[in-house]
Amino acid sequence: MNLKRFDFFNPMIIVAAILVFLAMGYIGSFNYRFEDPLKLEVILTILFSCLIFTIGVVFIKYKINVSDVKEIDFLSEKVLVILVLIAIILQGLNLVLIGGIPLFNSVLKSNATTNIWRVAYPLFLIMINILLAKYYDRKYLLLVGLGALIFGLNGYRTSVLGILGSSFITLYYLDKISKRVGIIFVAVIAIGIMAIGYIASQSIATQNWTLNPLELVFYRAAFTLEVFEKIIPLGESTHGHVLRMIFSSGSPRTFIGEYVLHYTVCLTSTLFGPVYLDFGLIGLTVQMLFMGIFLELIYKLKKDVGVGIYSIILTHTIIWIETGPTDIMIWFLYLIGLILIMINFNHINLNKN
Structure with a gap:
């Protein structure tokens, strides 16, 4: 093959x-x-x-x-960038209104999926991938990283996997993934998911975990x-x-x-x-x-x-x-x-x- x-x-x-x-x-x-x-x-x-x-x-x-396949031309590069930034700002506002960082606090984490987050996360996810697909520029990878970081503060691994995973696949089909970049991207995704899962588990006051991050995945x-x-x-x-x-x-x-x-x-x-x-x-x-x-x-x-x-x-x-x-x-x-x-x-x- x-x-x-x-x-x-x-x-x-x-x-x-x-x-x-x-x-x-x-x-x-x-x-x-x-x-x-x-x-x-x-x-x-x-x-x-x-x-x-x-x-x-x-x-x-x-x-x-x-x-x-029809091309969709009504979404300009400028509009997409603005929408991505709005999503990041909304998630920042969400963290402020929650009163802390849910990743480090299980009580805050239970209240982190607010209506603001329900708008901000899909908005960011959709717009960043369309932005990459239509108007790829290496500088937009900084927005991918920023989004993964700020949404990852909610304490949910799925947000980080959703952002980094979908962006990686989009870049793969754009033929923008070299062997070196691919290895780095996959490593970041794996480490990020394990780290968030482990940190979030340690913040649960009612449980005492003895498993390391890899064991926790299994x-x-x-x-x-x-x-x-x-x-x-x-x-x-x-x-x-x-x-x-x-x-x-x-x-x-x-x-x-x-x-x-x-x-x-x-x-x-x-x-x-x-x-x-x-x-x-x-x-x-x-x-x-x-x-x-x-x-x-x-x-x-x-x-x-x-x-x-x-x-x-x-x-x-x-x-x-x-x-x-x-x-x-x-x-x-x-x-x-x-x-x-x-x-x-x-x-x-x-x-x-």
């Missing part, structure tokens, strides 16, 4: 990431938390999900053609897969309640914690947990088929701003492998992908061969 021509960030990276996460959780279940490894039912359910996702990807790959994977293991016997028992909470008020992750573990805690439950709890194996099948089809279709539209949009959606789908698709803000990113599909609808054709 010619590695120079191989596209490392095609939608099948989701399957690779799922398998890596499963392996990490399996190892973690031995070393850090459990007397017994993950049950075979968990492993088979996840492998089944990977198969369904792959079927969706393959169908679009070989049955759908895109004749051309522990989190094992714990999250354990939550999914406990969800499987409860499949289809909430009848869409988690889904309704995602698109209304309330905290789906806290509800899952109360429903599954019977105490108030905000839980990550894997990409598969929320839909399985609501709709069982049928719901999981529909979700994974949809994601495979959707991601491959957006992948075919990755030109101009489509590069940035695909990078954002792919990155956050990877994040969902641990956290679960319970954030309406991230579903908004999928909505942007849907708009991209609608704009190019007349250029999408069925391959009759």
Whole structure:
């Protein structure tokens, strides 16, 4: 295989990431938390999900053609820079109003995802990637770093991964990633995620952690897969309640914690947990088929701003492998992908061969 021509960030990276996460959780279940490894039912359910996702990807790959992709010209470079700066300023204001840095205080962290943050984070994420995709300039990498830093102060690893990961993929498709830059970027992402996760864990006053940053990564994977293991016997028992909470008020992750573990805690439950709890194996099948089809279709539209949009959606789908698709803000990113599909609808054709 010619590695120079191989596209490392095609939608099948989701399957690779799922398998890596499963392996990490399996190892973690031995070393850090459990007397017994993950049950075979968990492993088979996840492998089944990977198969369904792959079927969706393959169908679009070989049955759908895109004749051309429309360029979007109404977003000028100046406007994009202004919007990026507004997002950074809003997050700075958010930290001021919270009264401190949530990364170092678990109480502040629990209140850090305010309405200001819900506007600032997606605004920054979308505009910085479109800015890079349409008007790449090395100086804009400083904005990427600044954004990762200031949003990382909220104490959530996913924000840092979302910003750095999507920017990295955007630069990859712009052919701006040299081997040296790529290694540095990946190292920064890995170290940043582990550092934020470790610092945030140490700020929880009610817990005494003895794990080092690397061990904590394996522990989190094992714990999250354990939550999914406990969800499987409860499949289809909430009848869409988690889904309704995602698109209304309330905290789906806290509800899952109360429903599954019977105490108030905000839980990550894997990409598969929320839909399985609501709709069982049928719901999981529909979700994974949809994601495979959707991601491959957006992948075919990755030109101009489509590069940035695909990078954002792919990155956050990877994040969902641990956290679960319970954030309406991230579903908004999928909505942007849907708009991209609608704009190019007349250029999408069925391959009759």
